[in-house]
Amino acid sequence: MYTDHIQVLAFDADDTLWDCQSHFVAVERQYCAMLAEYGDEKYVSGELFKTETKNMAELGYGSKAFTLSLVENAVKVSNGHISSMKLLAIQELGRSLLRLPATPLEGVEATLKTLRGRGHYKMVVFTKGEILDQENKLLRSGLWDYFDRVEVVSDKTPRQYRELCATFGIGIDELMMIGNSFKSDIEPVLRLGGYAVHIPFELTWAHECVEEFDHPHLTHLSHFSELATLLR
Numbered sequence: 001m002y003t004d005h006i007q008v009l010a011f012d013a014d015d016t017l018w019d020c021q022s023h024f025v026a027v028e029r030q031y032c033a034m035l036a037e038y039g040d041e042k043y044v045s046g047e048l049f050k051t052e053t054k055n056m057a058e059l060g061y062g063s064k065a066f067t068l069s070l071v072e073n074a075v076k077v078s079n080g081h082i083s084s085m086k087l088l089a090i091q092e093l094g095r096s097l098l099r100l101p102a103t104p105l106e107g108v109e110a111t112l113k114t115l116r117g118r119g120h121y122k123m124v125v126f127t128k129g130e131i132l133d134q135e136n137k138l139l140r141s142g143l144w145d146y147f148d149r150v151e152v153v154s155d156k157t158p159r160q161y162r163e164l165c166a167t168f169g170i171g172i173d174e175l176m177m178i179g180n181s182f183k184s185d186i187e188p189v190l191r192l193g194g195y196a197v198h199i200p201f202e203l204t205w206a207h208e209c210v211e212e213f214d215h216p217h218l219t220h221l222s223h224f225s226e227l228a229t230l231l232r
Contacts, residue, residue, distance in 0.1 A: 003231055006121065006195060007170045011147075012179030013127035013134060015201035016224075017108050018141050022202075023100045024066065027093055031070055034090060038077045048073045060154045062129035067094025102137040107225030112146040114228045121231075122168055124149040126177070128156050128184065156184040158192055178227065182212045190215045199224055 014020035028048065032041040039047075051073040052066065059065035070090050074082050116123060124147055127134055131152040138144050149167070153160045165172050172194040179185025180201040189196045195217045219230060 003176070003195070005174060006176045006231075007174040008122045008124060008165075008168050008176070009115065009231075010124050010126040010164065010175060010177045012177070012181065012185045013125055013138065014129070015180045016105075016178065016185075016199060017125075017143060018102045018104055018137065019201075020100065020102075020137075023097055027097060030093055031074075031090060034086065034093075035074060035077060035082075038079075038082075044073075044077055047077050051076065060128075060130065062133050063094065063097035064130050064133065066097065067091060070094045098133055098136070100137070102141040104141055104143060105224060107223060109143060109146075111225050111228050112143060115231060116146050122148045124151060124164070124168075126151045126153070126156070126164055128153050156188060158188050161188055161192055161194070186212075186218065190217055193217075197221055197227065197230065 032044045052069045134152045172192045176195040177189040178197040186196040
């Protein structure tokens, strides 16, 4: 893939720079165990996904939206019989996600340091979610200083990608998006005419699952550190 004309590298955060989804999976398993008297794990988890999906238009993405859905779904699957103390325990379970460690994945910091040191690109974190939560994770990760800008958006729509390019005064064909989600990080950029690097994570949230495809502007990598060679 020809990359000499790329001006801006945009990086997804969760499950690209650090592990996030495994923490959500662990919380969901604990949640299902707490509600075992009202249904098995498949049922409780399935109802939770329906609740999350329904709430996305108003609550968006992230730990806080997920926690509200945990509480709402618990009331629903228990037909209102769940105790207030158990609801408080569920709230705290969801709130624990606000403190997840955000430890950089293997090779991430060294690669960012290399790319930053070359001075060829502007580098931005472009992620969706709740701004305070995402900023705090980036601070805990220790990676903030590698980036020229941090952009947290409610969703990664074509409009948001166009606005990102406008912020840097570039065309979409001068943007490269790096991320784990084909739905949010890869497909919108390719449809607009930009470039993308897909680095899958071992876990994928059901809401982010889509049919993938090949494209001349798309590169698949198995490890984040391979970026340093791709962009040499």
